[in-house]
Amino acid sequence: MEIENDDRGGYKRIHQRLGPTSRQPDRGGKVCFQWRAGHCNRHPCPFLHSELPAAQDPSNSKRSLRWTNPSTGGSSSGPNNGGHQSKWGKGRHGENSNAGRVNGGVGTSGGDRPCKFFVAGNCSFGDRCRYPHSWSFGEGFSLITPLKGHEKVVTAIALPSGSDKLYSGSKDKTVKVWDCQTGQCTVSIPMGGEIGCMICEDPWLFVGIPDSIKVWNTQTGAEMNLPGPTGQVYALAAANDMLFAGTQDGKILIWRFNAATNNFEPATFLVGHRLAVISLVVGGPKLYSCSMDNTIKAWDLTTLQCVQTLSDHTNVVMSLLCWEQFLLSCSLDSTVKVWVHNSKDQLEVTYTHTEEHGVISLCGMHDVQGKPVLLCSLNDNTVRLYDLPSFNERGKIFAKQEVRAMQTGPNGLFFTGDGTGELKVWTWSTN
Incomplete structure (x- = not known):
């Protein structure tokens, strides 16, 4: 355990640098989002410092988006209202749009912010x-x-x-x-x-x-x-x-x-x-x-x-x-x-x-x-x-x-x- 003094706030901040213990929850093989962003300072880190292979989703493997102007009647591989389910908001992380917030090296809601x-x-x-x-x-x-x-x-x-x-x-x-x-x-x-x-x-x-x-x-x-x-x-x-x-x-x-x-x-x-x-x-x-x-x-x-x-x-x-x-x-x-x-x-x-x-x-x-x-x-x-x-x-x-x-x-x-x-x-x- 390392204790660091933060002069800006007048308080001492305690940073746990130890790896996972038997009492810590299973991380489920998750990739460290701070490592993705290039600034993880945990040694050792309880999360993975490598990318997991993306699971193949047959419904998304050939998904593409062809854009055409509104009201032009052009065809599209995007959403439609002809009885087919909308593809919007359904990336490889599932249907919840908020689930994608760990993608691309950024943290979860309210995550990483600059000093x-x-x-x-x-x-x-x-x-x-x-x-x-x-x-x-x-x-x-x-x-x-x-x-x-x-x-x-x-x-x-x-x-x-x-x-x-x-x-x-x-x-x-x-x-x-x-x-x-x-x-x-x-x-x-x-x-x-x-x-x-x-x-x-x-x-x-x-x-x-x-x-x-x-x-x-x-x-x-x-x-x-x-x-x-x-x-x-x-x-x-x-x-x-x-x-x-x-x-x-x-x-x-x-x-x-x-x-x-x-x-x-x-x-x-x-x-x-x-x-x-x-x-x-x-x-x-x-x-x-x-x-x-x-x-x-x-x-x-x-x-x-x-x-x-x-x-x-x-x-x-x-x-x-x-x-x-x-x-x-x-x-x-x-x-x-x-x-x-x-x-x-x-x-x-x-x-x-x-x-x-x-x-x-x-x-x-x-x-x-x-x-x-x-x-x-x-x-x-x-x-x-x-x-x-x-x-x-x-x-x-x-x-x-x-x-x-x-x-x-x-x-x-x-x-x-x-x-x-x-x-x-x-x-x-x-x-």
């Missing part, structure tokens, strides 16, 4: 600290660099296609432009209000602020202002030469692009949500919206009519993601729901993944091997990374405060922005 003093930037132990000095756990991805400049929470990130500039928006009322080669902020643009959202539809950059939308042509430098919203603009989406804006009063405003005048002209607005619309996404022939009223609505892009209202969430629906034939939604009710169209073209829940904390944002991408990965930002200041469709956890990202904005980029890049105003650039790798 809190390292996170705060004032750990006095340095390399001698017993706790990890790392912003992430997991394999296949790594931090490239932090980008510091914003003074308040980062609310939006945009990376125009083919551009060497990264745009970020914040509640500090600025949009910052970052040089992707040097990582330096090249310009900070005052907006006159807190940025609620931002999207890029080449060549246009749209920024939502209170009572207005700012528009830039990134090629010509032309600027314009779209008045009309009431309160903060929380969500933006574009499709079919139309711009959609979700606002604080629950409306979805629509502008049409006039090629003759090279301008956006007010068209109409959609009414249905009782409270603020906070996420918009286009999938196939539909626009999907979610709101603080706990609902999701599907709108036909041709008729602009609401064709379905989804009320399965029990708290604010924070984010939507269309990934091929599936619609994914997350909520402060601590769930991520996967929706798929049935034979009547109505969305139904095919799988519900449960977290221990509220889920505030979703982002999806493929790793370097082409495997689909879902990023879920939680209100415990973490981002969980899950393999799809199994929902086996493969890593965690930590932040000083909640990660409100996530964005993907080319060549395996992705970005996170937290409540302190810090951006981080990440990359997938083969190592």
